Amino acid sequence: MPGILAGAIDLGGTKILSLVADDGGAIKGRDQRPTQAERGLDRVLGSMVESLRRACEDAGVGLDALHGIGVAVPGPIDLEAGVLASPPNLPGWNDVPLVRLLQERTRIPVLLENDANAAAVGEHAFGAGRGIRDMVFITISTGIGGGIIAGGRIYRGATGAAGEIGHMVVEPDGARCGCGRRGCLEGLASGTAIGRNGEHAARQGRSSALGEVLDKIGSVTAEDVSLAAQRGDTGAKEVLATAAKYLGIGLVTVVHLLNPQMIVIGGGASKIGDPLLGPAEAYMRSHAFPLLAAAVRIVPASTGDDAGALGAAALVLNRDLAESA
Amino acid sequence: MPGILAGAIDLGGTKILSLVADDGGAIKGRDQRPTQAERGLDRVLGSMVESLRRACEDAGVGLDALHGIGVAVPGPIDLEAGVLASPPNLPGWNDVPLVRLLQERTRIPVLLENDANAAAVGEHAFGAGRGIRDMVFITISTGIGGGIIAGGRIYRGATGAAGEIGHMVVEPDGARCGCGRRGCLEGLASGTAIGRNGEHAARQGRSSALGEVLDKIGSVTAEDVSLAAQRGDTGAKEVLATAAKYLGIGLVTVVHLLNPQMIVIGGGASKIGDPLLGPAEAYMRSHAFPLLAAAVRIVPASTGDDAGALGAAALVLNRDLAESA
Numbered sequence: 001m002p003g004i005l006a007g008a009i010d011l012g013g014t015k016i017l018s019l020v021a022d023d024g025g026a027i028k029g030r031d032q033r034p035t036q037a038e039r040g041l042d043r044v045l046g047s048m049v050e051s052l053r054r055a056c057e058d059a060g061v062g063l064d065a066l067h068g069i070g071v072a073v074p075g076p077i078d079l080e081a082g083v084l085a086s087p088p089n090l091p092g093w094n095d096v097p098l099v100r101l102l103q104e105r106t107r108i109p110v111l112l113e114n115d116a117n118a119a120a121v122g123e124h125a126f127g128a129g130r131g132i133r134d135m136v137f138i139t140i141s142t143g144i145g146g147g148i149i150a151g152g153r154i155y156r157g158a159t160g161a162a163g164e165i166g167h168m169v170v171e172p173d174g175a176r177c178g179c180g181r182r183g184c185l186e187g188l189a190s191g192t193a194i195g196r197n198g199e200h201a202a203r204q205g206r207s208s209a210l211g212e213v214l215d216k217i218g219s220v221t222a223e224d225v226s227l228a229a230q231r232g233d234t235g236a237k238e239v240l241a242t243a244a245k246y247l248g249i250g251l252v253t254v255v256h257l258l259n260p261q262m263i264v265i266g267g268g269a270s271k272i273g274d275p276l277l278g279p280a281e282a283y284m285r286s287h288a289f290p291l292l293a294a295a296v297r298i299v300p301a302s303t304g305d306d307a308g309a310l311g312a313a314a315l316v317l318n319r320d321l322a323e324s325a
Numbered sequence: 326m327p328g329i330l331a332g333a334i335d336l337g338g339t340k341i342l343s344l345v346a347d348d349g350g351a352i353k354g355r356d357q358r359p360t361q362a363e364r365g366l367d368r369v370l371g372s373m374v375e376s377l378r379r380a381c382e383d384a385g386v387g388l389d390a391l392h393g394i395g396v397a398v399p400g401p402i403d404l405e406a407g408v409l410a411s412p413p414n415l416p417g418w419n420d421v422p423l424v425r426l427l428q429e430r431t432r433i434p435v436l437l438e439n440d441a442n443a444a445a446v447g448e449h450a451f452g453a454g455r456g457i458r459d460m461v462f463i464t465i466s467t468g469i470g471g472g473i474i475a476g477g478r479i480y481r482g483a484t485g486a487a488g489e490i491g492h493m494v495v496e497p498d499g500a501r502c503g504c505g506r507r508g509c510l511e512g513l514a515s516g517t518a519i520g521r522n523g524e525h526a527a528r529q530g531r532s533s534a535l536g537e538v539l540d541k542i543g544s545v546t547a548e549d550v551s552l553a554a555q556r557g558d559t560g561a562k563e564v565l566a567t568a569a570k571y572l573g574i575g576l577v578t579v580v581h582l583l584n585p586q587m588i589v590i591g592g593g594a595s596k597i598g599d600p601l602l603g604p605a606e607a608y609m610r611s612h613a614f615p616l617l618a619a620a621v622r623i624v625p626a627s628t629g630d631d632a633g634a635l636g637a638a639a640l641v642l643n644r645d646l647a648e649s650a
Contacts, residue, residue, distance in 0.1 A: 076616055133483075134480075134482050134483055134487075148582075148583075150475045150476075150480050151475075151476075151478075151480070153476075155459075155475050155476070155480075155583075156584070157459050157583055157584025157585060157586075157620075158458075158459055158584050158585060158586040158617075158620040158621065159584060159616060159617065159620045160584075161584045161614070161616065161617055161620075162459075162582065162583055162584040163582065163584075164581040164582065164584070164614065164617070165581075165582065167577075167581040167613075167614065168577075168578040168581055168582060169495065169574045169577050169578055169612070170494065170497065171497060172495065172496060172570075172571075172574055179614070181612055245497075246497075249494045249497055252492075252493075252494050253493040253494055253578060253582075254582070256489040256490075256492040256493055257473075257487065257488065257489065257490065257493060257578075257579070257582060257583075258473075258480075258482055258487055258582075259481070259482025259483050259484060259485075259486045259487040259488075259489070260482060260483060261482075261483040287494070287506060288492075289486070289489065289492065289504070291401055291484060291486060292483075292484065292486055292489070295482075295483040295484045295486075296483065
């Protein structure tokens with residue numbers, strides 16, 4: 001006899017990932033397909049349900065075997081009303097009552113969580129943060145996001161937006177961030193920022209390796225910077241060192257404010273690994289109060305791209321986790 | 326018949342404040358006396374017990390009427406062991422087992438909390454933050470400290486040191502803080518920092534009013550800066566504006582990380598009031614995400630110097646508040 005099963009959908013701007021997971025976090029079924037948000041709400045909703053049905057087939061069960069469906073969506077959301085506000089990467093989606101629409105189509109209870117919080121829960125319930133009481137999850141990809149686990153539960157704050165780690169101010173009047181503000185961590189240390197600064201180094205002739213990339217491709221990504229740095233390119237190494245310093249400053253503030261036992265770092269740009277995360281952690285350890293620095297471990301995320309969907313499943317399977325800490 | 330009574334002692338570097346409070350936060354008895362830490366541990370302990378006895382007399386009850394004794398102490402502490410580590414303003418107090426020592430002398434259960442967390446609980450239980458779920462308390466005095474209420478409970482973090490708001494980095498490589506690090510909020514916006522920057526302005530001839538103070542007294546305090554600014558002194562106003570900007574940057578980071586419903590601001594230097602707090606709040610409102618800014622109210626603390634002792638009493642009266650969120 002199988003344990004309780006949860007369905008989970010991670011709705012992103014580019015892809016829909018559906019999982020069927022049991023209460024131990026074992027993935028029993030999976031489906032992934034492109035979002036194609038430009039097709040409009042109705043067809044994307046259809047795709048979401050179809051994707052989840054396919055994941056159920058993969059798991060050898062019907063939709064009706066699911067205890068509930070957790071949906072990770074780009075924030076901000078109105079948790080009480082089950083409404084998705086205006087995610088920047090789902091253009092045209094304004095105040096979508098996603099819980100109601102999905103429940104009508106599936107006849108199964110649906111709950112929403114924003115994707116960064118869901119990923120934090122995923123890492124806490126089934127990943128690197130298992131059993132940790134006070135944990136901070138940081139995802140470094142095109143942007144920087146995060147989620148806070150306080151006392152073993154997701155901490156949402158007043159409007160469910162807590163954990164906007166990318167928009168801590170780490171350099172007043174610093175580089176402009178995608179959000180329009182200046183000096184945000186995201187504008188200085190995200191994958192986007194690393195790529196942009198690599199391109200800048202290339203244009204200024206400070207990196208021959210990135211200059212070649214720029215000539216050939218017309219742009220520079222964080223991955224290009226990482227590869228060039230690995231090959232010893234000084235300009236690329238400087239770009240990573242700058243991002244790492246700002247990440248370190250952000251870590252100091254997180255450690256002083258939240259005194260976590262663990263910081264879990266995931267997201268595409270975090271795959272740069274030690275050349276980025278090593279000096280960031282070293283900066284934190286040399287700049288934070290020794291007692292607080294000694295209390296925190298920094299570890300890579302272990303559930304990869306499944307974190308958001310796994311967290312959404314965890315919230316379905318253990319509603320306690322869904323309560324505000 | 327009276328309600329349950331708690332004893333509380335706020336042990337500071339300069340004074341011992343004892344209260345007897347009921348479960349509604351009404352203060353039934355009070356005593357205050359100098360700490361005179363230089364007399365050594367034994368005599369200070371004697372003073373603490375004597376002060377609490379006096380507060381009980383003031384309340385018309387005996388020590389044995391107390392449900393427990395909450396003690397607010399300068400951090401860091403070891404909560405589990407009930408041990409006070411090495412507070413900088415109690416020289417010679419190293420790893421003092423304060424819970425045991427006070428229980429031996431009083432035969433009443435004792436619990437410890439660090440003073441910033443206790444003050445946060447005091448404001449939450451009996452002050453400006455009554456009934457607020459997610460609240461941040463910031464105290465601006467010689468230093469800057471704070472405490473986080475998450476889901477109605479004090480959030481302590483891994484070692485009870487969460488809420489070190491004064492040591493968020495708000496200006497990398499900025500002014501040196503008392504903690505030895507650079508760019509901490511405390512080093513840029515505390516009462517000490519405001520006084521020091523006022524003195525600096527006086528020495529540089531940027532403030533005639535503060536120049537006069539410096540000539541007469543030999544030093545400049547935050548209060549001097551506040552008074553000079555009130556009288557229109559440009560240099561003093563600039564000093565306050567700079568501190569307010571850094572405070573605003575700190576508020577942006579707090580709001581983005583914690584998305585609180587309320588930020589309560591107390592402490593001696595916060596009495597400067599609107600000339601400091603007004604522009605700080607305005608900076609936050611114009612630099613934080615509008616949804617998060619709209620969700621938070623910033624209000625002055627309402628329990629004044631009693632916050633720490635009231636919080637210690639609240640922890641005795643409602644142990645639930647003492648559990649990690």
